[in-house]
Amino acid sequence: xxxxxxxxxxxxxxxxxxxxxxxxxxxxxxxxxxxxxxxxxxxxxxxxxxxxxxxxxxxxxxxxxxxxxxxxxxxxxxxxxxxxxxxxxxxxxxxxxxxxxxxxxxxxxxxxxxxxxxxxxxxxxxxxxxxxxxxxxxxxxxxxxxxxxxxxxxxxxxxxxxxxxxxxxxxxxxxxxxxxxxxxxxxxxxxxxxxxxxxxxxxxxxxxxxxxxxxxxxxxxxxxxxxxxxxxxxxxxxxxxxxxxxxxxxxxxxxxxxxxxxxxxxxxxxxxxxxxxxxxxxxxxxxxxxxxxxxxxxxxxxxxxxxxxxxxxxxxxxxxxxxxxxxxxxxxxxxxxxxxxxxxxxxxxxxxxxxxxxxxxxxxxxxxxxxxxxxxxxxxxxxxxxxxxxxxxxxxxxxxxxxxxxxxxxxxxxxxxxxxxxxxxxxxxxxxxxxxxxxxxxxxxxxxxxxx
Numbered sequence: 526x527x528x529x530x531x532x533x534x535x536x537x538x539x540x541x542x543x544x545x546x547x548x549x550x551x552x553x554x555x556x557x558x559x560x561x562x563x564x565x566x567x568x569x570x571x572x573x574x575x576x577x578x579x580x581x582x583x584x585x586x587x588x589x590x591x592x593x594x595x596x597x598x599x600x601x602x603x604x605x606x607x608x609x610x611x612x613x614x615x616x617x618x619x620x621x622x623x624x625x626x627x628x629x630x631x632x633x634x635x636x637x638x639x640x641x642x643x644x645x646x647x648x649x650x651x652x653x654x655x656x657x658x659x660x661x662x663x664x665x666x667x668x669x670x671x672x673x674x675x676x677x678x679x680x681x682x683x684x685x686x687x688x689x690x691x692x693x694x695x696x697x698x699x700x701x702x703x704x705x706x707x708x709x710x711x712x713x714x715x716x717x718x719x720x721x722x723x724x725x726x727x728x729x730x731x732x733x734x735x736x737x738x739x740x741x742x743x744x745x746x747x748x749x750x751x752x753x754x755x756x757x758x759x760x761x762x763x764x765x766x767x768x769x770x771x772x773x774x775x776x777x778x779x780x781x782x783x784x785x786x787x788x789x790x791x792x793x794x795x796x797x798x799x800x801x802x803x804x805x806x807x808x809x810x811x812x813x814x815x816x817x818x819x820x821x822x823x824x825x826x827x828x829x830x831x832x833x834x835x836x837x838x839x840x841x842x843x844x845x846x847x848x849x850x851x852x853x854x855x856x857x858x859x860x861x862x863x864x865x866x867x868x869x870x871x872x873x874x875x876x877x878x879x880x881x882x883x884x885x886x887x888x889x890x891x892x893x894x895x896x897x898x899x900x901x902x903x904x905x906x907x908x909x910x911x912x913x914x915x916x917x918x919x920x921x922x923x924x925x926x927x928x929x930x931x932x933x934x935x936x937x938x939x940x941x942x943x944x945x946x947x948x949x950x951x952x953x954x955x956x957x958x959x960x961x962x963x964x965x966x967x968x969x970x971x972x973x974x975x976x977x
Contacts, residue, residue, distance in 0.1 A: 656760030682803035829962030
């Protein structure tokens with residue numbers, strides 16, 4: 526739908542008037558923008574054909590160049606360093622398959638070594654799991670290894686980066702009984718020998734930005750979990766809740782000196798002076814149920830249904846070719862976009878995917894020719910106005926993207942790459958299935974503008 530306000534006058538500005546298009550091409554544009562709907566050519570193998578009702582394949586008259594269409598895409602190597610949260614374990618979804626998460630982190634000293642002789646008595650690993658998702662009743666085993674690579678907080682690390690190991694592995698750690706969907710604070714016993722290993726050269730127990738320090742001596746740890754038939758995903762906050770020096774995730778080495786005085790030395794994960802760290806994610810889409818799994822991903826085939834996944838998984842790449850036509854139309858050179866409301870319908874199976882299990886908000890991003898990926902400016906202007914939230918009654922996500930559309934129409938040089946990526950916020954752990962190719966409930970874009 527497209528409406529315009531004529532040039533301001535004493536009376537007419539208060540009542541939006543229909544934009545008077547002329548010419549065959551403009552007539553097509555009007556028809557398109559009255560209701561921007563999706564149309565894709567589909568065959569027997571089109572994605573979603575087995576989970577959508579047959580009415581979604583009603584034949585509609587449309588033009589390929591003016592239809593909205595979408596692809597499901599996946600990038601195995603996304604930047605994942607220095608995130609607020611780390612993830613370890615796995616999660617299963619019958620539509621998306623199995624996602625496995627691991628993380629790598631430096632360890633920071635709470636203080637320089639105080640000096641003196643010592644005898645290690647015990648070692649504890651204290652972790653606060655801010656999220657627990659999956660089967661908590663199964664037996665889950667945590668595996669920890671020393672890394673051999675020196676990490677740097679100024680370097681970029683990606684989710685598919687191989688982990689280089691030093692050869693020191695801790696014994697497998699069986700996790701205690703956990704509770705779902707709440708914070709779990711756990712204390713895990715580690716071997717005395719590990720404490721002795723950390724303290725084997727006390728001259729290295731200091732931090733410095735000018736000379737090799739503890740981070741060069743002991744370079745960090747690699748966390749992962751055995752994957753049982755019933756997966757479990759754990760979330761760990763890697764930044765402190767406050768700046769007051771109170772930590773939730775650390776290694777405590779308990780020891781006594783020659784005078785038998787009991788002391789504790791701490792190695793911190795969620796330090797105020799941040800450790801270099803990164804998450805590793807892998808996605809096995811083939812593990813999904815055969816009738817539900819993603820049929821087309823990264824293959825250039827337009828999707829009837831698009832998938833948006835947590836933990837840097839699949840995402841929807843939505844194209845609105847009508848905007849390209851408007852950008853090239855001289856009649857749209859001097860217009861101000863007052864409103865651009867994008868509506869993207871969702872797929873509910875009313876079992877796993879329903880209003881209560883969908884993400885509360887989705888993000889829209891776009892790419893530029895220099896390789897940058899940016900969130901649409903409307904989100905930063907006002908997150909409340911931008912929306913991106915689920916209308917569970919009408920079963921659509923609504924996005925207000927007037928600033929993005931305005932910038933796109935003014936971008937005559939083509940710096941903004943066509944297409945919007947539909948993503949999840951970083952901390953969102955729910956997936957979404959979008960009906961980006963439905964003809965019964967199509968994607969819609971309503972534009973209201975003022976001509977100068």
